[in-house]
Amino acid sequence: MNQVLHKFTRKVPHWQPRLTPVDLANASQEQLDALQVTPSNTKVSDYVLTLAHDVESLSVRSPLFNAIMYDPGGMSRAERELGALGASIVNRCVYCAAVHADRHAKLKNDTTVSDELFANGEKAELGSRDRAIFDFARKSAEAPHAAGAQEMAALRKAGLSNEEILDLILSAALFGWANRLMHVLGDPVRNGEKHE
Amino acid sequence: MNIFESTVLTKAEVTRDSELAKTVIARGIIFDMTQTAEDAVLRPRNPGAFGQGLRAALAARVAHLAGDDTLAAHYLEDAGDYAALTDPDETGATPWLEVIIKFVDKNANHTRDVVAEDVAALQNEGISDADIVRLCELVAFLAYQARVIAGLRLMQETTT
Numbered sequence: 200m201n202q203v204l205h206k207f208t209r210k211v212p213h214w215q216p217r218l219t220p221v222d223l224a225n226a227s228q229e230q231l232d233a234l235q236v237t238p239s240n241t242k243v244s245d246y247v248l249t250l251a252h253d254v255e256s257l258s259v260r261s262p263l264f265n266a267i268m269y270d271p272g273g274m275s276r277a278e279r280e281l282g283a284l285g286a287s288i289v290n291r292c293v294y295c296a297a298v299h300a301d302r303h304a305k306l307k308n309d310t311t312v313s314d315e316l317f318a319n320g321e322k323a324e325l326g327s328r329d330r331a332i333f334d335f336a337r338k339s340a341e342a343p344h345a346a347g348a349q350e351m352a353a354l355r356k357a358g359l360s361n362e363e364i365l366d367l368i369l370s371a372a373l374f375g376w377a378n379r380l381m382h383v384l385g386d387p388v389r390n391g392e393k394h395e
Numbered sequence: 396m397n398i399f400e401s402t403v404l405t406k407a408e409v410t411r412d413s414e415l416a417k418t419v420i421a422r423g424i425i426f427d428m429t430q431t432a433e434d435a436v437l438r439p440r441n442p443g444a445f446g447q448g449l450r451a452a453l454a455a456r457v458a459h460l461a462g463d464d465t466l467a468a469h470y471l472e473d474a475g476d477y478a479a480l481t482d483p484d485e486t487g488a489t490p491w492l493e494v495i496i497k498f499v500d501k502n503a504n505h506t507r508d509v510v511a512e513d514v515a516a517l518q519n520e521g522i523s524d525a526d527i528v529r530l531c532e533l534v535a536f537l538a539y540q541a542r543v544i545a546g547l548r549l550m551q552e553t554t555t
Contacts, residue, residue, distance in 0.1 A: 217514045218524040252528035253443075255435040256536070263428040272421065291507035343461050343545035351553045361418045361550065368546030369425060372539045379502055379535035383509045384528065 201388040204293050207317040209300045209310065212293070212387040220248035233258040249384055264377070267369045274359075274366035277306040278332055282367045285336025286374035288316060292382035295374060331357040336371035340378075398426040402433055403540060406465050407547035414554045415547065429540065436529075436536045437470070444526045450533055452477030453495075457503045457537040459483065466541060494520045495530065502534045 204212050221230055223243060230251045234243050250257045268279055280303040287295035300313035315323035316333070325333060331353040338346035354364055398404055398419065399411050403426060409415050419426060437450050445453075451473035458467035459481055471481055479485050480496065487493035494516055502509055517527050 217511050218527060249524075250528060250532075252525035253439075253532045255439045255441065256432065256529075256532040259428055259432045259435050260532075263425065263432060266422075266425050266428065270422070270425075289507070339542050339546065343463060343541040346546070346549065348549070348553055351549050355553070361415065361554070362421060364550060365415075365418050365422060365546075368543060368550070369422070372542035372546065375542050376535040376539035379506055379538055380528075380531050382506060383502055383514065383531055386511065 201390055204387045204389055207288070207293060207296050207300070209297055209304060209313055209317070211297045211301055212389050214244070214246050214294050214381065214385050215388045216245050216249045216385040218249055218252070218384060220245050221251040223248065226251065227254070229258075230254045233261070246381065246385065250380065260376070264373060267366075267373045272362065274363040274370070275306075277303050278329075278363070279366055279370040280306060281312065281329060281332050282336040282370035283374045283377075284313065284316065285333045286340035286371045287378055288320065289337055289340035290375070290378035290382055292374075292378040294381050294385075294387040295378055297387070299374075328357040328359075331359070332367060335367060336374075339368070339371045340375060396427055396430060398423050398430075401426050401430040402466075402469060403429055403543050403547070406463075406469065407544045407551065409547055409551065413551065415550060419547075429543065432536055433540065436533045437473075439529075443529045444522065445529060445533070447473060448475035448477045449480075451475075452480040453499055453530075453533060454537055455481040456483070456496075457499065457534060458541060460500070460504055461537070461541040463541050463544065466544060491520055491522075495522070498530065499534055502531065503538060506538075 201215060226234070233254045234247060234251060247257070268283070269276070280299045283299040284296060284303060287299060300317070304310040304313050312325060312329055315325060321337060335346050335350045335354055338350050354367070359367070399409070404419065409419055437454060438447055442450070451470045455467045455470035455474055458470060460483055467481060471478060474481065487496040498513055498517055501513060514527060
């Protein structure tokens with residue numbers, strides 16, 4: 200039996216839609232085209248098949264997502280993942296948090312930051328640069344104007360350039376978008392395990 | 396497109412002459428795609444159950460509740476008969492609209508508290524799965540857009 204997860208974990212769960220995903224066999228040509236531009240090119244996930252109901256949004260969101268999270272220059276990949284994780288923790292998107300905590304840990308070859316964040320939330324013990332990045336992402340996720348001069352000053356004091364700060368704004372904001380799809384349209388589940 | 400004419404950069408008042416111009420040009424493709432995304436959620440070719448006026452009104456409401464009246468005014472221009480929905484006290488004139496407003500407000504502002512029953516409430520009102528995804532995409536995009544604008548304004552205010 201599938202159990203819905205409510206606690207943060209780095210072990211990426213299964214995502215179970217609350218709606219009926221698009222049936223690939225009956226997908227329109229536009230939907231098929233959009234499904235090809237998603238990051239997964241081996242198997243189309245239930246999540247992407249659910250989003251294919253609004254194919255116009257999916258078609259633009261997938262390349263936008265990739266550009267914000269993967270385009271070279273600016274902020275490091277790991278720090279963009281930290282921005283994504285900060286937003287996902289605020290919005291309690293357990294699935295998104297798992298994926299991006301896992302990516303952060305793999306990119307850094309270190310689980311300390313995500314271990315700390317999952318154990319202690321905003322009171323986590325972080326280095327000054329990670330602290331500034333996480334605090335900005337967290338505040339921005341709480342409300343667009345909650346991140347203010349204090350958070351921006353901390354980013355600059357930690358040595359972030361304008362290019363890096365823009366990438367943080369974009370990655371944290373992007374997860375304001377992603378969390379409102381993934382956390383709302385489905386549940387993170389583990390097959391045959393007890394509640395975590 | 397000219398990114399300096401996009402909604403995000405005009406509302407954040409980032410111009411070609413501003414300190415941040417070089418920084419945003421380096422990420423030009425992202426601002427270009429962000430504008431395309433606005434078109435996809437506000438003015439889609441296939442709007443489903445939500446016409447352009449209602450979409451614009453919901454966007455204005457989300458922007459207003461996010462504290463961005465400049466962005467709200469941008470969307471209000473296209474809200475037509477639905478303009479009253481921008482008022483946070485307005486809860487919808489019909490059961491159909493009421494359940495939509497309730498869902499939009501919760502997804503936009505209390506995302507972490509959304510549960511399966513909130514989605515079921517839309518289904519129980521006869522809203523199709525495809526329209527539920529369309530509604531979520533609209534709200535979710537607005538969350539992104541408002542945060543990018545707020546972040547850019549903050550950068551502008553604090554760039555020395």
